[in-house]
Amino acid sequence: MVQRQLERRGIDDRRVLDAMARVPRERFVAEADRDRAYRDGALRIGEGQTISQPWIVACMAMLLQLRGGERVLEVGTGSGYAAAVLSRLCDRVITVERHPALAERAKQLLRGLGYANVDVRAGDGSLGVPEEAPFDGISVTASAAGEPPAALFEQLAPGGTLVCPVNRDGRELLMRFREGEEKAVVPVRFVPLVED
Numbered sequence: 246m247v248q249r250q251l252e253r254r255g256i257d258d259r260r261v262l263d264a265m266a267r268v269p270r271e272r273f274v275a276e277a278d279r280d281r282a283y284r285d286g287a288l289r290i291g292e293g294q295t296i297s298q299p300w301i302v303a304c305m306a307m308l309l310q311l312r313g314g315e316r317v318l319e320v321g322t323g324s325g326y327a328a329a330v331l332s333r334l335c336d337r338v339i340t341v342e343r344h345p346a347l348a349e350r351a352k353q354l355l356r357g358l359g360y361a362n363v364d365v366r367a368g369d370g371s372l373g374v375p376e377e378a379p380f381d382g383i384s385v386t387a388s389a390a391g392e393p394p395a396a397l398f399e400q401l402a403p404g405g406t407l408v409c410p411v412n413r414d415g416r417e418l419l420m421r422f423r424e425g426e427e428k429a430v431v432p433v434r435f436v437p438l439v440e441d
């Protein structure tokens with residue numbers, strides 16, 4: 246997976262490649278999908294949601310340019326896989342999932358696998374987590390309509406990076422926002438960010 250899907254397709258951050266090699270992706274998918282866990286695609290994880298394709302997880306992590314000491318917010322825990330990858334790249338990950346059942350499952354799994362620096366919360370992540378802000382990096386793994394939620398910009402530390410898929414003009418693009426500038430990175434397909 247690391248060589249064929251990631252290195253060959255432009256993921257050149259050593260720390261990200263190392264994290265992707267170490268997190269056991271098969272543990273984050275349904276038992277029936279274990280033999281497909283390292284394929285180049287997304288997989289269903291219940292509640293109508295999906296675990297993202299490995300390349301997307303690596304790309305989003307790389308865009309945050311983490312060095313090890315950061316506090317990161319993830320919106321859309323899903324299986325907990327991307328949170329596990331991020332947890333190997335920074336100091337602390339706070340991740341929010343709106344489906345309580347998914348949040349609980351991810352929490353147990355991450356705890357069982359020893360990812361002690363990940364804090365899983367159930368709730369509406371589009372509001373951020375004000376009491377834990379500011380965040381050096383924010384990764385949104387569901388598509389926002391037009392713009393990422395304003396609360397997330399407010400909770401970003403100066404010089405911090407927000408990565409979020411955005412639906413605009415009928416196109417869905419992974420965007421990076423940093424220091425008032427935005428950059429479209431790649432066309433993507435995510436489930437919608439539900440703002441409750």
Ligand code: SAH
Nearest residue numbers: 296321323324326327342343370386438439
């Ligand atoms: N990062 C996940 C994949 C996420 S799929 C992984 O590694 O497995 C997107 C997730 O975002 C879904 O689980 C969906 O329920 C969640 N979601 C959508 N809108 C949300 C919101 N407003 N707050 C929190 N989670 C949300």
